[in-house]
Amino acid sequence: xxxxxxxxxxxxxxxxxxxxxxxxxxxxxxxxxxxxxxxxxxxxxxxxxxxxxxxxxxxxxxxxxxxxxxxxxxxxxxxxxxxxxxxxxxxxxxxxxxxxxxxxxxxxxxxxxxxxxxxxxxxxxxxxxxxxxxxxxxxxxxxxxxxxxxxxxxxxxxxxxxxxxxxxxxxxxxxxxxxxxxxxxxxxxxxxxxxxxxxxxxxxxxxxxxxxxxxxxxxxxxxxxxxxxxxxxxxxxxxxxxxxxxxxxxxxxxxxxxxxxxxxxxxxxxxxxxxxxxxxxxxxxxxxxxxxxxx
Amino acid sequence: xxxxxxxxxxxxxxxxxxxxxxxxxxxxxxxxxxxxxxxxxxxxxxxxxxxxxxxxxxxxxxxxxxxxxxxxxxxxxxxxxxxxxxxxxxxxxxxxxxxxxxxxxxxxxxxxxxxxxxxxxxxxxxxxxxxxxxxxxxxxxxxxxxxxxxxxxxxxxxxxxxxxxxxxxxxxxxxxxxxxxxxxxxxxxxxxxxxxxxxxxxxxxxxxxxxxxxxxxxxxxxxxxxxxxxxxxxxxxxxxxxxxxxxxxxxxxxxxxxxxxxxxxxxxxxxxxxxxxxxxxxxxxxxxxxxxxxxxxxxxxxxx
Numbered sequence: 001x002x003x004x005x006x007x008x009x010x011x012x013x014x015x016x017x018x019x020x021x022x023x024x025x026x027x028x029x030x031x032x033x034x035x036x037x038x039x040x041x042x043x044x045x046x047x048x049x050x051x052x053x054x055x056x057x058x059x060x061x062x063x064x065x066x067x068x069x070x071x072x073x074x075x076x077x078x079x080x081x082x083x084x085x086x087x088x089x090x091x092x093x094x095x096x097x098x099x100x101x102x103x104x105x106x107x108x109x110x111x112x113x114x115x116x117x118x119x120x121x122x123x124x125x126x127x128x129x130x131x132x133x134x135x136x137x138x139x140x141x142x143x144x145x146x147x148x149x150x151x152x153x154x155x156x157x158x159x160x161x162x163x164x165x166x167x168x169x170x171x172x173x174x175x176x177x178x179x180x181x182x183x184x185x186x187x188x189x190x191x192x193x194x195x196x197x198x199x200x201x202x203x204x205x206x207x208x209x210x211x212x213x214x215x216x217x218x219x220x221x222x223x224x225x226x227x228x229x230x231x232x233x234x235x236x237x238x239x240x241x242x243x244x245x246x247x248x249x250x251x252x253x254x255x256x257x258x259x260x261x262x263x264x265x266x267x268x269x270x271x272x273x274x275x276x277x278x279x280x281x282x283x284x285x286x287x288x289x290x291x292x293x294x295x
Numbered sequence: 296x297x298x299x300x301x302x303x304x305x306x307x308x309x310x311x312x313x314x315x316x317x318x319x320x321x322x323x324x325x326x327x328x329x330x331x332x333x334x335x336x337x338x339x340x341x342x343x344x345x346x347x348x349x350x351x352x353x354x355x356x357x358x359x360x361x362x363x364x365x366x367x368x369x370x371x372x373x374x375x376x377x378x379x380x381x382x383x384x385x386x387x388x389x390x391x392x393x394x395x396x397x398x399x400x401x402x403x404x405x406x407x408x409x410x411x412x413x414x415x416x417x418x419x420x421x422x423x424x425x426x427x428x429x430x431x432x433x434x435x436x437x438x439x440x441x442x443x444x445x446x447x448x449x450x451x452x453x454x455x456x457x458x459x460x461x462x463x464x465x466x467x468x469x470x471x472x473x474x475x476x477x478x479x480x481x482x483x484x485x486x487x488x489x490x491x492x493x494x495x496x497x498x499x500x501x502x503x504x505x506x507x508x509x510x511x512x513x514x515x516x517x518x519x520x521x522x523x524x525x526x527x528x529x530x531x532x533x534x535x536x537x538x539x540x541x542x543x544x545x546x547x548x549x550x551x552x553x554x555x556x557x558x559x560x561x562x563x564x565x566x567x568x569x570x571x572x573x574x575x576x577x578x579x580x581x582x583x584x585x586x587x588x589x590x591x592x593x594x595x596x597x598x599x
Contacts, residue, residue: 003494003495003497003498004495006495006497006498007495007496007497007498009497010496010497010500010501011408011496011497013400014400014403014404014408015404015408017396017397017400017401017404018400018401018404018405018413018417020397021397021401021417021420021421021424021467022416022417022420024424024464025420025423025424028424028427028435028464029423031435031439032431032435035438078326079326079329079330080326081326082322082323082325082326082327083323083326083327083329083330085323086323086324086326086327087327089323090320090323090324091327100327100330100331102587102591103330103331103334104330105587106334106583106584106587107330107333107334107337109518109521109522109525109583109586109587110337110525110580110583111524111525111526111527111552111579111580111583112525112527113525113527113552113555113556113576113579114337114341114525114576114579114580114583115337117341117555117559117573117576118336118337118340118341120559121340121344122336122340125564142333142337145330145333146330149330172312173312173313173315173316173319174316174319175315175316175318175319175320176312176315176316178319179319196426199426200426202428203426203427203428203429203430203431204428204429205428205429205430205528206429206526206527206528206552206556209556209559209560210559210560214560243428243430244430246430246431246434247430247433247528247532250430250433250434250437250532251531251532259438262434263434263438266430266431266434266435269428269430269431270427270428270431273426273427273428274423274426276426277422277423277426
């Protein structure tokens with residue numbers, strides 16, 4: 001075959017694949033939104049699910065997902081940022097640092113179901129927390145920490161060397177240099193990464209099946225005392241999240257409108273994840289503009 | 296003026312900036328220690344639970360790895376996990392085979408053919424694909440791919456093929472992102488040299504660009520496979536969950552993850568069935584280590 005013809009054929013094939021991937025995403029999003037959006041209403045978003053009757057909503061699940069997200073991030077961010085700072089600033093290059101890096105890499109590639117099983121064994125059974133939001137948040141922390149560490153490490157090593165050296169030359173301690181000179185510069189990147197990580201938490205289900213549980217007790221949305229067992233804010237109650245709910249009604253849903261509920265819930269989940277994605281991009285650009293002279 | 300300075304040095308460890316330095320150092324060290332303790336704990340607990348099948352329940356490790364029958368509640372109980380192992384390997388391999396060419400083509404498009412359009416449109420598309428939760432992929436697979444396969448091929452539509460197609464879309468972003476980074480990092484001199492010799496773009500791509508970046512491209516594929524291997528819910532929803540080795544790609548079967556997902560909640564802690572499920576988790580964990588090892592080897596070759 002003529003080299004020019006081969007070049008043309010290959011170019012067409014590569015173009016076709018690129019177009020196919022774009023169409024795939026459009027088709028996926030289109031399918032989820034078209035099927036789901038007609039089912040979304042205020043009532044659907046706020047009412048409790050029904051087990052055998054039609055017309056159930058996803059109110060508690062949506063609340064659980066958001067609350068779990070906040071709990072997880074409250075635990076993940078301080079630990080992840082601390083560990084990331086250690087990796088980028090304090091760890092001396094050498095065998096020890098390399099093995100720590102390997103540990104982080106291994107942890108990030110653990111299957112989420114294994115992390116869920118670990119959570120069930122340690123948090124639910126050994127620490128005796130039971131199937132609860134707190135167990136779920138701890139399991140998700142384990143699942144999310146490596147990502148947080150990598151984000152922080154990359155953001156911190158992206159800070160210009162001169163900034164760090166100038167600060168050290170002025171006699172500031174290393175920790176002071178990190179917290180008041182380097183961290184503000186790295187912050188936009190860290191925040192963007194954190195929002196993306198949050199989107200991942202929001203959609204995670206496998207790690208939650210055996211930690212946060214698959215049931216949601218009746219919630220009393222007028223009771224805001226975190227210690228009461230019916231309060232939505234109680235972190236020690238079992239909580240089914242939106243993603244787990246989608247899985248459950250697809251595999252064992254008894255309600256006659258299970259397919260519609262799954263479609264509606266999927267649409268809500270995808271819209272939220274999209275919001276996280278676009279939010280992270282927009283916020284990252286905004287902070288970048290605000291903190292630097294570029295436009 | 297000399298005296299106070301010397302005195303100050305003597306009590307240097309309480310100087311505020313020294314103290315804050317120590318606080319920072321201790322805090323970050325504790326964070327990283329937490330991470331290390333966690334991973335050691337995961338390995339320890341999964342291994343001790345998973346190995347108790349062999350030590351406490353007296354199951355032969357060879358029987359578990361090669362046995363064809365899985366009936367832990369039967370009389371006598373049978374713990375043959377080969378169907379699950381086969382299911383996991385076949386779905387993730389097939390998914391990688393489908394996704395690898397697509398991902399590499401997308402990466403070539405983004406770096407070699409139309410970088411502007413690629414960065415502006417294809418990049419966000421890939422990122423969004425990566426962000427869609429796995430249960431949503433499972434739901435779409437169940438309501439689109441399974442009926443489609445049922446209409447075209449004999450059988451119920453569920454099975455290895457449906458699982459692989461869903462997984463292929465899920466791991467496409469992993470493969471594409473790593474391939475794109477590798478191709479973008481290629482020194483432009485190599486390509487320009489090839490063009491200067493009169494090679495066409497395609498000749499340059501498959502004689503120069505792909506061979507030079509092959510270890511990195513393979514890294515992406517292995518990472519994608521590793522993700523496919525550990526994915527639980529999306530696969531469980533479309534694979535059918537019958538515990539035997541299927542005779543075709545369109546017949547119900549199981550994977551390690553789907554078996555764990557389905558049965559873990561229904562077994563009693565400490566029972567032989569429960570421990571056997573932990574053994575499956577241990578196999579998953581071991582495979583993760585093997586995948587990470589392969590990636591490391593490939594990366595080392597890449598740096599050379």
